[in-house]
Amino acid sequence: MxxxxxxxxxxxxxxxxxxxxxxxxxxxxxxxxxxxxxxxxxxxxxxxxxxxxxxxxxxxxLAGCLPRHSVGTKGLWRFLRHYHSGLSVSAAWEKARTGFSIESAYRWVRRMYEIQSRLRARLCRVRAPPPGTDAKNPLSEVLEHWFNALGEDDPIRSFHLRFQTDLL
Ligand SMILES: [Zn+2]
Structure with a gap:
């Protein structure tokens, strides 16, 4: 770099x-x-x-890093995918095996709720939101929109590269 x-x-x-x-x-x-x-x-x-x-x-x-957070974009996304599938925070945290504590997972979710409207507005510039989903939790729609817009591989990294701003 x-x-x-x-x-x-x-x-x-x-x-x-x-x-x-x-x-x-x-x-x-x-x-x-x-x-x-x-x-x-x-x-x-x-x-x-x-x-x-x-x-x-x-x-x-670096695009794969989250300023002020130790977790990398891939680990965080792995967790969010499980959370999106309808699991509780603790179940998603267990499955994702990010190497970070459960407290971190609660902090990520809290932060995602805080930024979701800002996030949604950005994603709308890339692609229209998907038609109404049977939201498993309130963040689900945003997450669905997110990987529709930026791909499923490492969408947080894609977000950083595309918007040149950090997510959290
Ligand atoms: Zn200067």
């Missing part, structure tokens, strides 16, 4: 070609996997001949 970012425009001032990577960001992975690359810190270089940047630094996250 160091090289790909070189020509990118700074998200703060919009000038391109001035970003320097000054450190990678690691976070906790699932149990037994203590250091996972999650993104990098970048500086929009203020000292450069000719053009100069705004001097702000910021973090870019």
């Amino acid at each position: 160091r090289s790909g970012v070189k020509q990118m425009a700074c998200p703060l001032c919009g000038r391109a070609g001035l970003l320097n990577c000054h450190g990678l960001v690691y976070g906790n992975g699932a149990a037994g996997d203590s250091r996972v690359l999650r993104g990098g810190r970048f500086l929009c270089s203020p000292r450069r001949k000719g053009d100069s940047g705004c001097g702000h630094s910021f973090t870019l996250w």
